[in-house]
Amino acid sequence: MTEIFTLAHFSDVHLSPVAGFDWRYWNAKRLLGYLNWQRKRRHVHFATVADRLIADAQKLRADHIAITGDLVNLGLPAEYEAALAWLHSVGPPDEVTVVPGNHDIYSHLRDDRGIARWAAYMDAEEETLAFPFVRRIGPLALIGLNSAVETPPFVASGLLGARQLEIAREQLARLGEEGVIRVVLIHHPPLAGMTTPRRELKDAAHFAHLLEREGAELVIYGHNHRPAVDWFPSRVKPVPLIAAASASAGAAYGEEPLARYNVFTFFKSASGLRIRHVVRGLEKPEGPVAKLSEEVLDATA
Numbered sequence: 433m434t435e436i437f438t439l440a441h442f443s444d445v446h447l448s449p450v451a452g453f454d455w456r457y458w459n460a461k462r463l464l465g466y467l468n469w470q471r472k473r474r475h476v477h478f479a480t481v482a483d484r485l486i487a488d489a490q491k492l493r494a495d496h497i498a499i500t501g502d503l504v505n506l507g508l509p510a511e512y513e514a515a516l517a518w519l520h521s522v523g524p525p526d527e528v529t530v531v532p533g534n535h536d537i538y539s540h541l542r543d544d545r546g547i548a549r550w551a552a553y554m555d556a557e558e559e560t561l562a563f564p565f566v567r568r569i570g571p572l573a574l575i576g577l578n579s580a581v582e583t584p585p586f587v588a589s590g591l592l593g594a595r596q597l598e599i600a601r602e603q604l605a606r607l608g609e610e611g612v613i614r615v616v617l618i619h620h621p622p623l624a625g626m627t628t629p630r631r632e633l634k635d636a637a638h639f640a641h642l643l644e645r646e647g648a649e650l651v652i653y654g655h656n657h658r659p660a661v662d663w664f665p666s667r668v669k670p671v672p673l674i675a676a677a678s679a680s681a682g683a684a685y686g687e688e689p690l691a692r693y694n695v696f697t698f699f700k701s702a703s704g705l706r707i708r709h710v711v712r713g714l715e716k717p718e719g720p721v722a723k724l725s726e727e728v729l730d731a732t733a
């Protein structure tokens with residue numbers, strides 16, 4: 433077996449502090465989000481924890497880092513700026529790929545350019561920020577979907593939309609014919625029933641249909657702040673769907689564990705592609721970043 437590529441997968445860093453309030457950005461969604469942050473989330477998510485996990489991935493010399501959204505909390509301009517500085521600390525744009533989460537496209541921003549600040553990490557020019565995008569990185573094709581849409585208070589659902597689904601279908605078909613390793617990045621859990629109706633991907637049935645038809649070698653996502661491994665039976669071969677927990681959790685919260693991230697190592701063997709999936713993270717809040725689990729994702733098994 434020959435190792436060909438290593439991809440680290442982070443999600444839901446919810447970078448703190450929440451800063452940069454201006455009367456222009458206050459509305460019911462942000463007010464309720466801010467109260468939730470003050471009461472609960474600021475006791476869970478710590479940028480210092482995310483930095484420790486990122487340092488661990490850098491030490492492992494992962495070939496690329498994928499971040500599946502929720503970099504910020506209330507979608508404020510100052511948060512986008514801080515997150516861009518943080519992305520620079522993670523790596524240059526050709527080594528890091530981002531897709532947005534619902535907290536990144538949170539609420540009305542007037543004429544602020546929002547996530548367009550991160551365009552270089554989404555392989556897009558600022559003027560033409562478009563999803564889905566495809567980034568060819570080594571033997572991989574990263575297909576970046578945007579499932580985030582503005583929602584009312586207490587709603588964190590997602591939507592891909594017909595146009596994005598159609599382009600993704602064409603991309604998956606073309607890249608599948610080419611034989612590259614297709615890795616789909618999406619913030620929301622991609623299938624129906626993976627979370628509550630208020631938090632789910634509204635067109636999950638359409639996404640399932642295209643995945644069933646075109647297949648993919650790996651789908652990675654976040655949003656639930658909980659790790660998960662599922663298999664989806666496509667027409668071609670089973671597709672592993674892997675969630676990352678929050679990479680900044682310095683405290684467990686309900687069913688959400690302490691911070692962790694995924695490392696995928698891709699191997700070529702006589703029987704085809706093999707993916708080793710390692711989870712690294714914290715066992716104790718102040719403990720070291722360590723390997724928590726390891727398995728081989730084998731679509732032929």
Ligand SMILES: [Fe+2]
Nearest residue numbers: 444502655657
């Ligand atoms: Fe999140």
Ligand SMILES: [Fe+2]
Nearest residue numbers: 502533534655
């Ligand atoms: Fe989310």
